[in-house]
Amino acid sequence: MSAATTDSAVSEVAAGSEALPSVTVTTGTRSERARERSPGSVEVIGREQIERSGATDLGGVLRGESSLFVSPDGTQASIRGARREDNVILIDGRRVAGEPSGRYELNRIPTGNIERIEVVKGPGSVLYGADALGGVINVITRDPEPGFHGDIDLQAGARTEDAEAERYNAALGLHGGSLDTRFRLDAQAMSRAAYSETATAAPDGRAGVSSGDLKNYDVQERYTIDEDRRDEADVYTLAGTLEHFFSDDLRVSLQADYLREDRERNYINTGPTQLDDGGRGAVENIPARWLDDNERIGLSAAADWQATETLNLFFRSYRSVYEKERVVTSEPWTDLGYPTGERPEERDRDVTLTDWRQELIASWTPDPGHTLQLGAEHRDHEYEDHQLAGGSETRWDAAVFAQHE
Known part of the structure; x- marks a missing residue:
């Protein structure tokens, strides 16, 4: 194949391709930025993925995600093998009072009003406190329209x-x-x-x-x-x-x-x-x-x-x-x-x-x-x-x- 033919094929592929939408996250730095520019490892679970999972609570959604272990009773999660007590669960960036260990929160939070879930894999203690040694799970709720x-x-x-x-x-x-x-x-x-x-x-x-x-x-x-x-x-x-x-x-x-x-x-x-x-x-x-x-x-x-x-x-x-x-x-x-x-x-x-x-x-x-x-x-x-x-x-x-x- 000649160079001219190769350039033409590449141009046709480029013309027929669609740019993927940019994914914006907030949990890693508490400010909006593109996920690829976040300094930490952030996994985003979108609304479409939540609906396809068929899960009714947060634990059911997280069960199939990589680097996450959800306990058999669906009450606690471990991020990258960290202690379950070393993970912070947030709703729209804010903590809610509950069990000190976070127990039960995974099956207390329904999926019906979740827009996306941001999972920070790795320590987040600087921004979220000493109990965020394992990571942070931030549930972003849906905005009214x-x-x-x-x-x-x-x-x-x-x-x-x-x-x-x-x-x-x-x-x-x-x-x-x-x-x-x-x-x-x-x-x-x-x-x-x-x-x-x-x-x-x-x-x-x-x-x-x-x-x-x-x-x-x-x-x-x-x-x-x-x-x-x-x-x-x-x-x-x-x-x-x-x-x-x-x-x-x-x-x-x-x-x-x-x-x-x-x-x-x-x-x-x-x-x-x-x-x-x-x-x-x-x-x-x-x-x-x-x-x-x-x-x-x-x-x-x-x-x-x-x-x-x-x-x-x-x-x-x-x-x-x-x-x-x-x-x-x-x-x-x-x-x-x-x-x-x-x-x-x-x-x-x-x-x-x-x-x-x-x-x-x-x-x-x-x-x-x-x-x-x-x-x-x-x-x-x-x-x-x-x-x-x-x-x-x-x-x-x-x-x-x-x-x-």
């Missing part, structure tokens, strides 16, 4: 090997408004049965109680139970967004979200379980059950102002309140010396976590080749244990950062 739109998603299913492990999901989304004022409302209800496998518990004495002493009670040498590998859960979420454009340069938004869930799991408690003997002894490896009653309310207000052609200011304040009540009981409570009748609540946990944060980010771009970004953040955190006298703790944190590109 003018007009009026709605969508409904209904799903039902069960494992073919275990018809009892059924799952039901219903989601509703409404959004619309004018060019200046827009809204979005999303609601989802999910109910799933537990997935269990047969397990055997061998009780053993503890705290001054020998295995021989257990014969004074009705504690059996072996207990065979259906131990839950995935808890039974009913999760209800409601999220709303209202935004108004005062001008092309100033946008103000309000967000509110509500979570309510009930969880239950049967398991073998390897820790000490108190005998009903006046507090003198305990036994371990006893079948037990815990029941969770959790609730979370979040409120957020933000303003995005393009003050000049070169200066942008972003301010956000948000508050998240998470209430958790857990009751732990032993299944063979009469064998431990407790009287027949109402199941005793051997352990009861009732706590409230409150986070209130304010953040301000200023970005100055004097020319296309230079961007200076300054940021400041303040957090008030309160932990309150309703079961313990003086079980409250309050602390605050403040941080600033600067970056130049």
